[in-house]
Amino acid sequence: MMKRYPLPVFALVLALLSGCAGIRMQRADQAYGLLQFPKAARNYERVLDHKEDRAARARSADAYRRNNIMDKAYTNYAVLESTHALRGDTAMAFGEVLMALGQHERAGEMFLRVLEETPENKRAMDLYGSTQGYSSFYADSGRFFVNRLTLPGIATAFAATPYGKGILVAGEKDMRDANGNPWNERPFLDLYYSEKRSIVMWNEAEPLPGLVNGAYHEGPATLSADGKALYFTRSNYLKHKLVKDDRNTSHLKLFRAIRDEDGHWGDLHEFAYNSDVWSTGHAALSADGHTLFFASDRPGGFGGTDIWRCRNNGSGWSEPENLGSTVNSAGNELFPTINGNALHFSSTAHSNMGGLDIFEVHEQNGIWTEPKNLNAPINTPHDDFHFVLDSTGKAGFLSSNREGFDQVFVFIMNEPEFYLQGIVMDESQRFLSNSEVVLHDLTSGEDHSRLTDEAGKFAFKLGANSDFNIRGAHQDKLATSVALSTKGLMRSDTLSVELSLKTIKIGEAITINNIYYDYDEWAIRPDAVIELDKLARLFLDNPTTSFELGSHTDARGGDLYNLVLSDARANSAVNYLIQRGVDPARITAKGYGESALVNTCSNGVHCSEEDHQANRRTEFKVTGVEGMADVRSKP
Template identity: 40%
Template sequence: PKNVAITNERSLNSPQSDWGAVGFDNGVVFASDRSVASAPKTKAGRPFLKFDGSKLPDQNTYGWTGNGYLNIYTKTAGSDSVALFPLRTQSDYHVGAASFSADGKEVYFTLTRVPKKIGRVKNAPSTLNIEIYSSIKTGEVWSDPVPFRYNNVQGWSVGDPFLTADGSSLYFVSDKPGGKGGTDIYVVKRSAGGQWGEAIAVAGVNTAGNERTPVKADNQFYFSSDGDTSMGGLDIFRATMSGDAVGAAQNMGYPVNSPQDDFALSVTASQKGYFSSNRDGGAGSDDIYSFIDRAELAFRLEGIVFDKETSLPLASAVVSLGKVDGTPLKVQTDSTGAFRFNLDENSNYELSADRTSYRSANDKVGTSGLESSQVIKKNLYLTPIVINKAIRLENIYYDFDQSNIRPDAAVELDKLVRIMQENPTIWIELGSHTDSRGKDQYNQWLSQRRANAAVQYIIDRGIDQSRVTAKGYGESVPVNECTNGIACSEQAHQANRRTEFKIVKQ
């Protein structure tokens, strides 16, 4: 099975045949023979109007199926109902699926008209072949239909028109003489004067069977066929185009295709669109389905490890990438400090970098919720380890004359715990300092109590006690001139009341 999600668009479907859905003007346009309230299930897309040669066909019911005639309907976004699309078809019979220009001002569609003189074959039903017509929209009004160059109502059928996004080419199918099978796919180019050129059979797609509903979307070509390897009936195929050339066609497989008829694929956005099928479980004969082609996504992580102080890249750093609760992958940065990993879909990872004489750096990266392949950039910054260099812990505050760890201080100490967990080879001294107010000996004693409390907090969180030492400095190491007997502001005294750590061994 292919990674494609399909949905029956029940708001569009009826007990009859509904097919050929295309996006148009913030809504959808499609063909349906729903004019009869109830009718037996019929095969999809009969391209002919057949009737008893002794009289004209009924204008309300298609006698060959018992259903109404195909017509074009529209459903706008936010609407709960469908309505006839306002084309001036001038036909009481079949009006088939439509193809619009990119600006929505030109439409090509199929219809059946009854000519004044009908060719008849004795003891056989007469056949009126379908034709292609186009209309131009001026304001809110569509023009009278204009016949296509290759219409030949009594000779052959032309149908399933598809106008390319740039309006320069029209693909269609026909059973006209000279083809390979039942209906073949052809393409015509539009001249600078707006006329359609010679019809050319699309190489590489036509078979001895029937090819139907061609569509070109960017460099992808889609069509349906019952003449190649299929799961049953019409199957949808896809091929890559190079210029005007169509490459080898591939069956799109299950769940797009089924043992029944699958056809009339249209693309409304990247990897999204509609197709039609009379597979089991539908609402009627042919149903409209939407699809999302969840092609396998590819994700890549790329980054550089930098020295945080110098902003220079670091070669030979070890970068680890591991899924949560999974075994990590490890790579070494190259001479430019770069590293790369491939990532899985819908996965979360922990990322870290280590290097001798540096503190580890850690981050997280994930692909959950990403719907398109991409390269994720993530750099890491390692802080150099300088032995005996004091590093201030911000926001470590104590209540007056107390040494217990307040909740706001615990947040900062948790950060130090994490540093020690991520750098299991470092040993630290945690020092507590007071300002110069109060007696020297008391300040020494108070700072030691506070340092001891902070160290005990760290040990209680799983850090080996041999790796951390408490040191109370009292008021002996001020960071400014505020020593005994010097008048200073509260802000200056606050600068001296601090907690620091320094790495004493690695």
């Protein structure tokens, strides 16, 4: 027989279960409020094991997201989305998780949903735009080789900065030594030094000697040019206890340390603009030591964390100056670094692949250029940050959690190689051997020459990021040239060119197409400039040759009028060519009016507009070559 329990017993059991769930929720909320996200997530999961709770599900998703556990964050957000369409900040967060997991289309749907609610949300707008053109981030993915560094002695590392014969990094000890940073239950960060054994293998990372490393976090650092001053980020604590604001948040501060003769760091000084109620960190010092860039969520910014700078005025640092809305956004801008005349930083906004992406800007006359995303493989859908070039300018370090945890990666620019293969022919497509081909590098000013082989072929190696002019010449032929460029080309390639040389026939007219004039006018039209520029190039390629430029009209209108009009047009074209550098002693203008028609459309003959157009033409003739008689042709 089934055993029967009194109703009060069931009520007691239910009350106990409800009480346990309530306690778990209280513990989870308390941990979440204290930014103890792993502990919070565990307690929310216990709540969810017993019953579905939308608040617990949302906070569990957020706790996993903040600790970069994107698969579990996705699972929780997906459950929320399945029961009720996400909106606002939750939709934005789910979109970011989807971006990190490579689900760009679904991420775009989330950002679009946010924009429907708040059309002015610039960050959602930027990220939605990124999802619509995502393939462009991979267009030049062969530009760099990227490999993870192995740094023995520390479990994770980031923010590598060249120092001495090695690098400084912010890192965590081996995970077995975890001492409980409540945010992620991992060790606190310290500054370490390591020297290179090979391109990706480094010596055991050793803690930086001196007073820099303390009880809590020490993070990204920047060095003065002489290596004697170190500006580094540190947790705000006093007497081994974190200083927190009224929201129970401990903020970051900037400190300066000085290196003594023994290589130990001490004499610590706080940055003048630190605060107990906002964070200041991630310093980047200019080579001359006059400008200090840093990240801060101080008042007066554009979103979360912005990039700021101070200038050394001789007696200290000037008031912080925000870099403005071109650089900063409604998201977070972090990890500024200075590389030559470029400022690099990371952002969760702008045109972004997901997470933090690395961007580059330049200051021109006090105005910052639009941020340029460095694209793949420097950036990924994960967090990518702290981009530093080494002394060669062709390699360096970046940090990323693309493999799960923060790690330092070395990158090397993949300098592409370019070659030019060409052939020289005459107007009958016959190969011209022993033709001289000159490659002029417009970037360096250097010239290189070759003679074509029996098949009329030639070849050159081209430099990267350069403009070139290739000129081909052969006896009794008009020399010609073409322009080409390797600027903007990121992948190795072989370019091809054909040089077609016309045989010099003194006095033979050659029609120039597409040179038109307005009715009853002789001014050079914009559409004629293209053809005249080609003609100028031809004349400049043949400095020992003299030319005549002739202009013709159709038969409509008076004979004398047409002669005057054609002469004005010919002179207008010649004057343009002279402005382009053609020697005026080598070119003459001649107006033929209607005296050299190419068909039967003379006075009084009815013809189509197409037939009349054939008579309205511009021609040039070779009138002489040095060493030959200067023959002025006749109509």
